Amino acid sequence: MEDPGKTEVVLLACGSFNPVTNMHLRLFELARDYMNGTGKYRVVKGIISPVGDAYKKKGLISAHHRVIMAELATKNSSWVEVDSWESLQKEWTETEKVLRHHQEKLEAGGCDRQQDSPVLERPGRKRKWAEQRSEVSQKKSLEPRTKGVPEVKLLCGADILESFGVPNLWKSEDIAKIVGVYGLVCVTRVGNDAQKFIYESDVLWKHRANIHLVNEWITNDISSTKIRRALRRGQSIRYLVPDLVGEYIEKHSLYSSESEERNVGVVLAPLQRNTADTNSNPTV
Amino acid sequence: MYQVIGGIISPVNDNYKKKDLAAAHHRVAMVQLALQMSDWIRVDTWECEQAQWMETVKVLRHHHHQLLRSLSPEEGPDQGTAVSPAPAAAPELKFLCGADVLKTFQTPNLWKDEHIQEIVEKFGLVCVGRAGHDPKAYIMGSPILRRYQHNIHLVREPVQNEISATYIRSALGQGQSVKYLLPDAVIAYIKNHNLYSRDSPQKGNGTRNSGAETGQGGPATAPLSSP
Numbered sequence: 001m002e003d004p005g006k007t008e009v010v011l012l013a014c015g016s017f018n019p020v021t022n023m024h025l026r027l028f029e030l031a032r033d034y035m036n037g038t039g040k041y042r043v044v045k046g047i048i049s050p051v052g053d054a055y056k057k058k059g060l061i062s063a064h065h066r067v068i069m070a071e072l073a074t075k076n077s078s079w080v081e082v083d084s085w086e087s088l089q090k091e092w093t094e095t096e097k098v099l100r101h102h103q104e105k106l107e108a109g110g111c112d113r114q115q116d117s118p119v120l121e122r123p124g125r126k127r128k129w130a131e132q133r134s135e136v137s138q139k140k141s142l143e144p145r146t147k148g149v150p151e152v153k154l155l156c157g158a159d160i161l162e163s164f165g166v167p168n169l170w171k172s173e174d175i176a177k178i179v180g181v182y183g184l185v186c187v188t189r190v191g192n193d194a195q196k197f198i199y200e201s202d203v204l205w206k207h208r209a210n211i212h213l214v215n216e217w218i219t220n221d222i223s224s225t226k227i228r229r230a231l232r233r234g235q236s237i238r239y240l241v242p243d244l245v246g247e248y249i250e251k252h253s254l255y256s257s258e259s260e261e262r263n264v265g266v267v268l269a270p271l272q273r274n275t276a277d278t279n280s281n282p283t284v
Numbered sequence: 285m286y287q288v289i290g291g292i293i294s295p296v297n298d299n300y301k302k303k304d305l306a307a308a309h310h311r312v313a314m315v316q317l318a319l320q321m322s323d324w325i326r327v328d329t330w331e332c333e334q335a336q337w338m339e340t341v342k343v344l345r346h347h348h349h350q351l352l353r354s355l356s357p358e359e360g361p362d363q364g365t366a367v368s369p370a371p372a373a374a375p376e377l378k379f380l381c382g383a384d385v386l387k388t389f390q391t392p393n394l395w396k397d398e399h400i401q402e403i404v405e406k407f408g409l410v411c412v413g414r415a416g417h418d419p420k421a422y423i424m425g426s427p428i429l430r431r432y433q434h435n436i437h438l439v440r441e442p443v444q445n446e447i448s449a450t451y452i453r454s455a456l457g458q459g460q461s462v463k464y465l466l467p468d469a470v471i472a473y474i475k476n477h478n479l480y481s482r483d484s485p486q487k488g489n490g491t492r493n494s495g496a497e498t499g500q501g502g503p504a505t506a507p508l509s510s511p
């Protein structure tokens with residue numbers, strides 16, 4: 001069913017997924033409809049890549065649980081899956097490196113090969129250890145993409161786009177690579193400032209053709225922060241997260257005032273790393 | 285202090301003749317599928333089984349009557365409720381709606397004033413906020429609502445979620461995904477019965493009623509669900 005005129009795309013979403021919500025899942029659906037609708041792309045896969053514990057965000061519970069919840073959430077999806085590579089790294093890993101990892105995996109022909117899931121084995125989808133990864137991990141810049149290999153693009157909400165402006169959160173060379181080499185698919189609320197933000201940034205403006213803004217007509221305010229708050233207050237999160245995720249959270253009593261205090265006073269990993277770097281460049 | 289012991293979804297009668305209204309048996313089936321995992325909300329078909337469309341207040345009266353009957357001492361406690369054997373006060377039935385419905389009380393000829401009064405005086409309203417609406421203002425702008433404002437409970441939606449059935453139908457008509465906006469079982473049902481696609485036959489197509497507009501004369505119509 002390949003269409004030679006269309007570029008195949010893999011949508012990669014990075015983030016805490018603390019917990020995964022229906023909003024996260026909606027991003028994938030909206031992005032796929034949009035990209036396929038342009039007539040130029042065919043979205044072949046979606047990947048949820050939960051961040052590792054070393055990210056040190058406040059309230060971040062263990063990657064083990066976050067990966068399992070994401071797997072429960074995508075159980076009934078025919079095209080979105082979870083990848084635990086990022087979450088298994090000992091050190092926090094920049095988003096650009098995660099994109100690179102997945103792009104290289106595709107180049108190496110590993111479209112269906114997956115890392116071992118920590119716990120959940122999906123029937124019919126055997127996961128193998130991708131040893132090839134270590135051989136290609138030292139590439140400094142990507143060679144021209146092999147024809148026929150899907151392109152990995154970063155899927156995100158407008159908040160991520162605007163976080164490019166937060167000092168020391170992103171390396172400017174990473175931002176340049178993310179929009180220049182890979183591409184961004186950014187789901188935004190109507191009337192959002194995403195376009196203005198792109199206009200006001202030289203590097204984003206330069207690669208604006210590679211930044212796809214997708215309109216979210218339904219205001220979808222289901223943030224993980226609000227979910228955790230509702231749980232602390234004993235309020236229902238039904239219909240905001242998939243039922244299986246809600247049941248898992250309840251069964252393991254995952255979110256509480258105590259869990260929300262994790263990493264309080266600890267500096268977020270990217271801020272730590274980029275401030276410590278004596279050659280850090282001002283971000284965009 | 286209240287204890288909510290049950291929830292009822294009552295789909296409107298086909299004779300409401302709202303644009304794009306799918307047949308009642310489909311709408312009931314979809315609600316049932318959506319409520320599979322709920323242990324306290326149920327669907328009731330009394331309203332849509334009536335021969336004619338009926339005003340909201342009549343539906344409220346019917347269900348309140350049923351509620352009192354099922355909990356009266358002569359018949360014994362209802363097995364299905366979580367109420368303790370001897371409730372201190374008679375159970376109350378309240379009308380649950382979005383702020384958009386509250387606004388429609390202002391539309392001329394849509395609701396009978398005496399019905400509005402009976403709803404807020406005898407039953408009570410639980411109104412969930414919706415973006416672009418100011419329920420406090422609607423209450424303050426109406427003498428009847430102002431008088432019974434103690435019986436109108438405004439629920440702030442901590443997580444704003446603007447999923448509307450209108451949007452769903454529009455997205456489906458354009459072949460777009462509505463996954464994670466509706467339960468999977470409902471999406472499957474819609475697909476299997478070819479509902480809401482561009483070419484599927486819909487009841488009420490071609491009439492101009494959109495719930496908030498005036499009826500064609502005769503008894504005043506009353507909007508029941510969100511557009």
